[in-house]
Amino acid sequence: MISHVSLLLRVTGSILLLLLILTAPALTVQSAEGVYINPAAPVQQLQRLIEDLQNGEFFSYTAGKMERDIRRTLPRYFSISLFYVSLSLVFSLLAGLLTGIITAKNSSRGTAEILSFFSALPDFIIVLILQLISITMFQHFGVRLGRIAYFSMNSYFMILPFTTMIITSVTFMVRSVSNHTRTILSQDYILFAKSKGLSKNIIYRRHIIPGLCSQLHGEIHKFISIGIGTLFIVERLFNIPGITRMLFSYGFTYIFDMDVKEGFFQPNFNVALVSILSLSIIYALCYLLFSAILHIIKKAGTHA
Amino acid sequence: MHNTKTNEKTEEQEETMLMPKPSESLHQANSPHQPKRIRRILRSLISTAPFVPLLIFLFIGIFGPALAPYDWDHQENFLFNASGDIISVSPHEPSAEHVLGTDEWGYDYLTRLLYGARYTILGTLFAALFRSAAAFFIGLQRGINKGNFHRNRSSKRFNKKGLLGKYGKPLKSGKSRNSQQGFSITTAIPVFIIMYFVLFGINFNPQWSPLTMAVIQFGFLSFLGIPAVIPVFEKKTRILMNSPFIEAAEATGASTWDLIKTHLYPHMKELTLIVCLQEIISVLTVLGQLGIFYIFAGGTILTRRPPVYISKTYEWGGLIGRYRGYFNAEQSWLLFAPLGLYLIYFLSAYLASRTAELRLSKTFKESPKI
DSSP states (O other): OHHHHHHHHHHHHHHHHHHHHHHHHHHHEEEEEEEEEOOOOHHHHHHHHHHHHTTOOOOOOOOTTTEEHHHHHHHHHHHHHHHHHHHHHHHHHHHHHHHHHHHHHHOOOHHHHHHHHHHHHHHHHHHHHHHHHHHHHHHOOOOOOOOOSOOSOOOOOOOOHHHHHHHHHHHHHHHHHHHHHHHHHHHHHHHHHHHOHHHHHHHHHIIIIIHHHHHHHTTTHHHHHHHHEEEEEHHHHOOOOSSHIIIIIEEEEEEETTTEEEEEEEHHHHHHHHHHHHHHHHHHHHHHHHHHHHHHHHHHHHHO | OHHHHHHHHHHHHHHHHHOOOHHHHHHHHIIIIHHHHHHHHHHHHHHGGGGHHHHHHHHHHHHHHOOOOTTTTOBBBEOOOSOOOEEEEESSSSSSSTEEEETTTTTTHHHHHHHHHIIIIIIIHHHHHHHHHHHHHHHHHHHHHHHHHTTTTTOOHHHHHTTOOOSOOOOTTTOOOGGOOOOOOOGGHHHHHHHHHHHHHHHHHHHHHHHHHHHHHHHHHHHHHHHHHHHHHHHHHHHHHHHHHHHHHHTOOOOOHHIIIIIIIHHHHHHHHHHHHHHHHHHEEEEHHHTTTTTTOOOOEEEESSOOOOEEEOHHHHHHTTTTTTTSSSSHOOOOOOHHHHHHHHHHHHHHHHHHHHHHHHOOOOOOOO
16 A cells, blocks of 8 residues: 555655756746746646636647647658667667676676776767768768768668667666676576586576676666666757657747847647656556566576 | 884985985986876876867966957947958858858857856856765765664664664675665656756846856756765765775774864775766756756757747857757857867766766676676
C-alpha cells in the first residue's frame, strides 16, 4: 500500500516538475523596464491547456503560417526518433555486452584508455568530427561516407547519426560490462566454482552472465538517458525530423521586437508537452525492451 | 605520559646523534644517494606534469584580457595597403596582424577568444568546484547517517528516527541495489534541456550584464549537477564509516567533526579532486550543448532581420554552436579556432582527471580469480 502511495506521489511530483520546466520560459519576462518574474504564467499556461482540451483545440498548432494537427504529424516524428534510439541502443547493448566480457580479462591498457576517452568526449564534438571527416574524405578522395544532413523525408537511414549514437552509448556499455565482469570475477564464489571443477564456459554461463545481467539492469536508466541526450544533439546537428526537432521548431518561438525593444515568447505549449511525453514513452519502451533482452540473456545463460 | 615524552626525546637525541656530520653527509650525497634524489624529483615532476596544461588554462582564464593583443572594442572593418586601397573586408583571414583572423565585424578573433576564456574556463571551474563542494558535504552527511545505521542495525534509535532509507530495507530476491532505483519522467530529460527551458526567457537580448547572466547560468548549471555527484561521496563515506579505524575512533570518544577532519577527509581528498576534474568536463560538455541550441554563456544577441545569434561574451562553446556550419566555408577559422581551444581545454581536464583516477584505482585493484 505504502509503495503504491509513494509511486503515485513520485509520478505526480514528476509530472508537476515537468510542467514547471516546460512553463519556465514564460516565467521570466523581459521588457524595456527590465526583467521580471510572472509567477502566474505557469498557471495561465495550464489553464489554457485545459481550455484547449475542452474545446478540442489541444491537437492543433501553428507551424509558420500553417495550421497543423498533432495527431497527423506526431507519428512521423515519433517513429523516426524511436527508430534511431532503439536501433542504436540495442546494437550498443549487444555489442557492449560481448566486447565488455571479452575485454574484462584481456583488455590492454590502450583499449581501456580509448574507451574511457570516447565516453568522456562530448556528443556534439563527435558529430562535428564525423562531419569534418566525411567532408574531407569526399573532397580529397571522392569517398562518400554518409550524408551530413537529413534532406529527404523518404529515407530514414543515415549512417553518421547512428555512428554518433553508437559511439556514445557503446563506450558506456563496454566500460560498464567490463567493470562488472571484473568485479564478479574477483568474487570468492567464482573461486569456489572453479575449485569444484566447473569449466570456464559453465562458470561464465551460470554465474557471471546472470550476475552481470542483474547489475546491468540497474544501469539501464543511465544507458537510455545517454541515448536520449545524444538524440537531441544528433537530431539538431543532422537536421533529422524527430521528436526533439518538433519540440524546438514548434514548441517555442522567440520573437524580439526591435522597435519596442521587447522579447515575446510564443509557446505552443501543447506541442512542448506532447513532445516531452512522447520522449518519455520512447524512454519507457526502450526500458521494457532492454529489460526483456537482459532477462532473455540471463535465462538463456542459466538454462543452456 | 611523562615517560613516553622522555622516551621520545631520547629517541630524537639518538637520531640526531646518529645523523652524519655535514662533511659526511655531503660525501654520501655525492655518491649513492644523489641519483635516488634526482629520480625522486624527476618522478614528482612527471607526476605533476599532467596537471600543467590545466594550470596554463587557468592562467589564461584569469589573465586572458591582459594577454590580448588588442582592446575588446578594437575594430577593423577594412584592411588597407600602403597606397591606401582596400585589400580586405571583414572577416579578415589569419595574418601576422591578426593571428586568428577577425570576425564578420572586424574584431580581432584572438582578442575576443581570450576575453571569452574567462567565461569558458573560470565558469566551468567555478561550477565544478561548487558542485563538488556541495555534493561532498551532502554526501558526507548522508553517508555518516547511513554508515551509522549499518553499524547499529539493531539499534532502535535509528529505526525510530526514520534513518532507514532504501539502504536499510532488505533487498527483494534476485535484485541488485541499483535495480531498485525507480523511473522518473525527469530522468528522460537531459540537464542541458532543463537549462534550455530555464534560460530561454532571459537569455536572448538580455537586460542584465554578461557577468550577471553568467553567474545565473553557471549557478543553475552547478545546482542541477549536484544530485548526480552526491552518491559518489555518500558511498565512499558509508564504506569508510564501516571501517574498523572509524569504530575505534568513535570508541575513544571522537566527535563527528573529529572523524571528518582526521579520518574521512584525508581518505576522500583524491576522490574529491577526481570528481572536481570530471565535473569540469561535464560542465564544459553542457556549455557546448547549450551553444548548439544558441543559449550562449553571458547572453545571446538575436538580430531580427536576418535572425543571427551572436555570443555576447565570445565564450568558446557558444562560438562553436554559432559557427558550426562553417566547415567548408571560406571563413572556416571562425569555427576551427574556438573548436581547437575548446578541445585542448577538454583534453587538459581529461588528462588531469584520468591521471588522478588511475592513481586512485591502482591502490584498490583486485585481481580476477579465473
